[in-house]
Amino acid sequence: MAKLRYAFFPGCTLESAAGELKVSTEKTCKALGIELAEVPGWTCCGAAQIQDIDDFLGVAINARNIALAEKAGFDKMLTVCNTCTLMLRTAKKRLDEDEALRAKVNEALVPMGLRYEGTCEITHYLWALVQDYGLDNLKKRVKRPLSNLSVANFYGCHILMPPDVMGFENPRNPRSMEMLAEALGARNVDFEQRLACCGFHAIYPAECEALASNGVSCLTARAAGADCLVTPCPLCHMAIDMWQADSQKRFDADITMPVLHLPQLVGLALGFTPKEMAIDRHVVKAAPMLERKLT
Amino acid sequence: METITFNIKRFDGERTWNQEYRLPRETSTLLGCLTKIREEQDPTLNFTSNCRAAICGSCAVQVNGSAFLACETQLDALLDTYQTTTLYLEPLNHFPVVRDLVVDFAPVEKGMRKVDAWLCPSKERRDHLQSEADFHKIAKPADCILCGVCVSECRELAYDDGTYLPPAMMNKAYRFERDSRDGERGKRVLAALKNNLWKCIHCEQCSSKCPKKIPVADEVSYLRRRAIALGETKSEGARHAFSFYDDVRATGLLNETMLALRTEGLGKTVANRMPFAIRMVAAGKMNPLHAPKPVPGIESVRKLYEFSQKMEKEV
Numbered sequence: 001m002a003k004l005r006y007a008f009f010p011g012c013t014l015e016s017a018a019g020e021l022k023v024s025t026e027k028t029c030k031a032l033g034i035e036l037a038e039v040p041g042w043t044c045c046g047a048a049q050i051q052d053i054d055d056f057l058g059v060a061i062n063a064r065n066i067a068l069a070e071k072a073g074f075d076k077m078l079t080v081c082n083t084c085t086l087m088l089r090t091a092k093k094r095l096d097e098d099e100a101l102r103a104k105v106n107e108a109l110v111p112m113g114l115r116y117e118g119t120c121e122i123t124h125y126l127w128a129l130v131q132d133y134g135l136d137n138l139k140k141r142v143k144r145p146l147s148n149l150s151v152a153n154f155y156g157c158h159i160l161m162p163p164d165v166m167g168f169e170n171p172r173n174p175r176s177m178e179m180l181a182e183a184l185g186a187r188n189v190d191f192e193q194r195l196a197c198c199g200f201h202a203i204y205p206a207e208c209e210a211l212a213s214n215g216v217s218c219l220t221a222r223a224a225g226a227d228c229l230v231t232p233c234p235l236c237h238m239a240i241d242m243w244q245a246d247s248q249k250r251f252d253a254d255i256t257m258p259v260l261h262l263p264q265l266v267g268l269a270l271g272f273t274p275k276e277m278a279i280d281r282h283v284v285k286a287a288p289m290l291e292r293k294l295t
Numbered sequence: 296m297e298t299i300t301f302n303i304k305r306f307d308g309e310r311t312w313n314q315e316y317r318l319p320r321e322t323s324t325l326l327g328c329l330t331k332i333r334e335e336q337d338p339t340l341n342f343t344s345n346c347r348a349a350i351c352g353s354c355a356v357q358v359n360g361s362a363f364l365a366c367e368t369q370l371d372a373l374l375d376t377y378q379t380t381t382l383y384l385e386p387l388n389h390f391p392v393v394r395d396l397v398v399d400f401a402p403v404e405k406g407m408r409k410v411d412a413w414l415c416p417s418k419e420r421r422d423h424l425q426s427e428a429d430f431h432k433i434a435k436p437a438d439c440i441l442c443g444v445c446v447s448e449c450r451e452l453a454y455d456d457g458t459y460l461p462p463a464m465m466n467k468a469y470r471f472e473r474d475s476r477d478g479e480r481g482k483r484v485l486a487a488l489k490n491n492l493w494k495c496i497h498c499e500q501c502s503s504k505c506p507k508k509i510p511v512a513d514e515v516s517y518l519r520r521r522a523i524a525l526g527e528t529k530s531e532g533a534r535h536a537f538s539f540y541d542d543v544r545a546t547g548l549l550n551e552t553m554l555a556l557r558t559e560g561l562g563k564t565v566a567n568r569m570p571f572a573i574r575m576v577a578a579g580k581m582n583p584l585h586a587p588k589p590v591p592g593i594e595s596v597r598k599l600y601e602f603s604q605k606m607e608k609e610v
Contacts, residue, residue, distance in 0.1 A: 012548050012549040012551070012587075013551070015548060015587065016551045016552075016580070016581065016582075016585065016587075017551055017575070017580045017581060018580075019579075019580075040591060040592075041547075041590050041591040041592035041595075042547075042590065043543055043547035043548065043590055043596055044539065044542070044543045044547065044548055044549050046539065046543070047539050047549065048497045049535065049536040049538075049539040049540070050536070050539055050540050050543065051516050052516050052519040052520060052523075052536045053519075053520065053523060053536050053537065053540045054520075054540070054603055055516065055517075055520065055608075055610075056603045056606060056608060057540075057599060057600065057603040060599045060602070060603060061543065061596065061599060064595065064596065064599060068592075086499075104606075107602075108598065108599055108602040108603075109599075111598075112592075112595040112598065114595070157450070157496075157498040157499055157500070158499065160503075161498070161499035161500065161502070161503040162499045162502045162503045162510075162512075163503055164508075170376055171503055172359075172361045172376055172377075173359070173376050173377055173378075192360070195360075196450065196453075197450035197453075197496055197498040197500075199450070199451075199496055200496075201496045201497045201498075202451065202493065202494050202495060202496045202497075202532065204531045204532070204535050204555075204558045204559060205491070205493045205494050205530070205531045205532040205535070206451060206455075206459075206491075206494040206496065208454070208456070209451060209453070209454040209455055209494070210454075210496075212454040213450070213453060213454050242571070242574065242575065242580065243571075245570070245571075245574060246571070281578060281579050281580065282578060283574050283575070283578045283580070
């Protein structure tokens with residue numbers, strides 16, 4: 001298999017609250033022989049916020065991000081955040097389909113020494129492993145099958161929808177996370193909040209709703225026998241892990257549920273320790289559960 | 296021949312139960328299956344339908360937890376999506392249930408009144424002419440058939456206290472806000488704002504599941520931009536969005552440490568967020584002294600802001 005090489009778009013959260021996701025992404029990619037080169041000078045994708053103030057700017061900043069990757073010679077950019085993926089892919093789709101918009105954006109970019117050409121695809125870590133690396137290849141690299149671990153996969157919205165932008169799988173019944181977890185030897189549990197929303201993008205104006213929904217996600221995952229939730233998105237992770245103590249206040253029953261980033265799950269199966277995957281950097285501690293389950 | 300099981304949630308006005316019906320697998324729409332069950336097996340099964348052509352919007356139901364318009368949904372497609380021979384049917388979410396799969400659309404009517412979902416003709420005009428460009432601004436939102444699919448799928452409504460405007464009504468607000476023949480520009484924007492416009496999570500369920508492919512989430516963004524243009528910048532939602540907007544111009548990156556403070560203000564942050572902040576610092580997730588440094592090439596990002604601000608655009 002030819003060596004996989006991606007421009008890496010970390011996104012803002014990996015620089016601060018989800019620093020552990022950067023650690024686990026880089027370590028697992030290195031272990032799998034996947035080359036990541038961080039896009040020089042990348043900025044925030046707009047986080048599903050900036051288009052609510054300036055629609056053109058929301059496209060333009062991502063045209064710049066993609067143009068930076070193109071200039072560095074990459075034909076594929078990898079993200080680890082659902083919303084970054086959606087924002088970048090939305091900009092790309094609009095630019096590729098609207099010649100006038102592309103011309104206008106390039107009118108702004110060219111004086112900076114950049115040009116959006118449309119030659120760089122946008123993918124996500126989950127898709128890259130399933131589609132580019134291949135689950136059969138991944139299985140061969142598994143050193144510690146996660147056979148005692150029951151995982152509840154929490155997809156998050158923006159890796160699935162809207163399908164005309166994302167298009168990797170059917171948003172009504174996606175299977176990629178289950179296939180990946182199975183390749184790692186883990187047991188998938190089905191739970192009713194598998195396709196729920198974490199509420200992150202309106203977590204201030206609609207905090208009560210997000211806390212209620214995320215509490216139900218934890219409770220239903222527990223009821224289904226899950227040891228942890230796993231998510232491909234740092235924003236879902238933040239909403240369910242960092243706000244879990246606030247969710248708990250709305251429930252009598254114990255909702256405690258550790259949440260792992262997807263690359264951390266991969267890393268555990270590749271033989272990394274929880275500490276090497278920076279799992280100790282979560283608010284809801286997963287270490288006691290992992291100590292029992294990884295032996 | 297393969298047998299398909301339809302497990303349908305029943306309700307007779309007092310009692311709820313699940314009832315199974317079986318049909319041989321054949322090429323049919325979901326509505327065709329429901330009709331066959333009622334005609335051949337159980338005349339008491341209630342559901343609504345009329346046009347059978349995705350025009351009247353009366354036959355939407357949930358299958359395996361997701362809303363579909365029954366008349367345009369092929370049984371084979373459902374079985375392929377869910378890889379099963381058993382389908383679980385329920386009435387739409389977020390509506391009062393009348394009987395079985397029949398729901399009461401009163402919340403939609405109530406929502407339409409909230410946003411004045413009808414044309415208020417401009418008093419300055421005596422004609423009804425509309426340019427092709429102006430027509431295209433409302434062509435897509437006018438496709439709405441009020442089927443309720445977006446209402447059922449809306450993740451904000453799932454745990455809302457009843458004050459949020461359903462997505463179908465956001466679409467109506469957008470449709471009349473953009474109608475060149477209307478004389479009440481801004482009225483629906485303010486109505487949507489009053490009904491928690493900023494609570495939309497941008498989860499994209501409405502845009503993704505709409506049988507007419509109306510991009511409702513994009514319409515919500517337009518309504519928010521219009522609200523800001525009307526000077527409505529003080530809500531938590533608007534301040535939250537401006538935090539991102541301002542941070543990207545300043546450094547290219549979000550300053551997470553300051554996000555709550557800038558969204559909620561000093562008083563609320565101090566009163567409500569201290570336990571949260573302590574948790575974050577204790578887990579090593581937040582360094583209160585950390586502020587992002589400008590990314591390489593930040594000048595080019597600021598030039599994009601200047602370029603966009605100078606552009607002529609509607610909002």
